[in-house]
Amino acid sequence: MNTPVPLARRTRLKDYILPTLVALAGAGAAYAGADTTFDPALTKFTDFLEGSGGKIITVLSLAGGLIGLASGRFSLGQVAVPVGVGIGVGTGVPIVTSVVTAVI
Numbered sequence: 001m002n003t004p005v006p007l008a009r010r011t012r013l014k015d016y017i018l019p020t021l022v023a024l025a026g027a028g029a030a031y032a033g034a035d036t037t038f039d040p041a042l043t044k045f046t047d048f049l050e051g052s053g054g055k056i057i058t059v060l061s062l063a064g065g066l067i068g069l070a071s072g073r074f075s076l077g078q079v080a081v082p083v084g085v086g087i088g089v090g091t092g093v094p095i096v097t098s099v100v101t102a103v104i
Contacts, residue, residue, distance in 0.1 A: 054089035
């Protein structure tokens with residue numbers, strides 16, 4: 001059963017289709033290349049998270065969980081979040097950087 005598209009809707013579709021086709025016709029391929037603009041910042045940030053910065057973040061997260069436990073309200077999140085932060089900081093950075101390097 002075919003229902004005709006109302007005229008107003010067809011006009012709106014034309015308003016989007018024409019600019020889309022023009023944009024696609026003029027679009028070129030994007031290449032990542034060997035740009036090293038942000039390599040120093042990436043290296044510093046990665047070293048920070050994998051080194052003492054990651055340890056500080058993990059200890060602060062653990063301290064927050066312990067303070068929550070000492071306040072008398074126990075929640076599994078107060079134990080799980082510091083563990084997750086430690087795992088994320090310790091292993092997450094190398095995984096993310098290797099994935100980004102592989103994709104780009």
